[in-house]
Amino acid sequence: MHCPFCRHPDSRVVDSRTSDDGSSIRRRRQCPQCNRRFTTVETASLSVVKRSGVTEPFSREKIANGVRKACQGRPVSEDDLAVLAQRVEETLRSSGSAEIDAYEIGLAILGPLRELDEVAYLRFASVYQAFDSLEDFEAAITVLRADREEREERSSGAAADDGLDAEGGSGPAPAGTAASAAQPG
Numbered sequence: 655m656h657c658p659f660c661r662h663p664d665s666r667v668v669d670s671r672t673s674d675d676g677s678s679i680r681r682r683r684q685c686p687q688c689n690r691r692f693t694t695v696e697t698a699s700l701s702v703v704k705r706s707g708v709t710e711p712f713s714r715e716k717i718a719n720g721v722r723k724a725c726q727g728r729p730v731s732e733d734d735l736a737v738l739a740q741r742v743e744e745t746l747r748s749s750g751s752a753e754i755d756a757y758e759i760g761l762a763i764l765g766p767l768r769e770l771d772e773v774a775y776l777r778f779a780s781v782y783q784a785f786d787s788l789e790d791f792e793a794a795i796t797v798l799r800a801d802r803e804e805r806e807e808r809s810s811g812a813a814a815d816d817g818l819d820a821e822g823g824s825g826p827a828p829a830g831t832a833a834s835a836a837q838p839g
């Protein structure tokens with residue numbers, strides 16, 4: 655590649671360093687003409703195999719574009735989309751494969767999108783997983799609700815302990831007693 659300062663067509667590598675996880679190499683280069691230094695980062699290219707069989711380079715921009723539509727009218731910023739696209743790329747790269755099916759990208763989007771915004775997630779999932787009935791939406795919403803209730807129960811653990819103070823108890827022990835007392839037989 656040419657020097658980014660003077661566009662001289664050649665450069666000399668003065669230092670190479672592999673990233674901690676081994677997925678990229680940074681090279682410090684020096685231009686023999688203007689003597690300025692710059693850094694290049696080398697990563698394995700990630701290709702997407704489309705359903706038609708055509709292969710194209712992975713693009714974070716395309717991920718963001720694909721999700722943006724599902725986020726219309728939702729409190730999701732461009733920064734959120736950029737972070738999501740980055741997480742998707744990290745997930746795909748961690749699979750260790752240089753070629754990714756377009757279908758797998760959709761799967762990798764669902765997780766982080768659900769954390770970001772549940773409505774956008776439902777919109778995206780309905781297209782990606784080809785929901786074709788109300789039952790499909792109901793099933794997806796049931797899963798979201800169950801997960802949310804589980805999360806809320808876990809995070810309200812401290813609050814539940816406060817409630818137990820009225821009964822003179824503290825910590826998980828009284829709760830355990832109550833549970834076993836409630837069991838029939």
Ligand SMILES: [Zn+2]
Nearest residue numbers: 657660685688
């Ligand atoms: Zn130069």
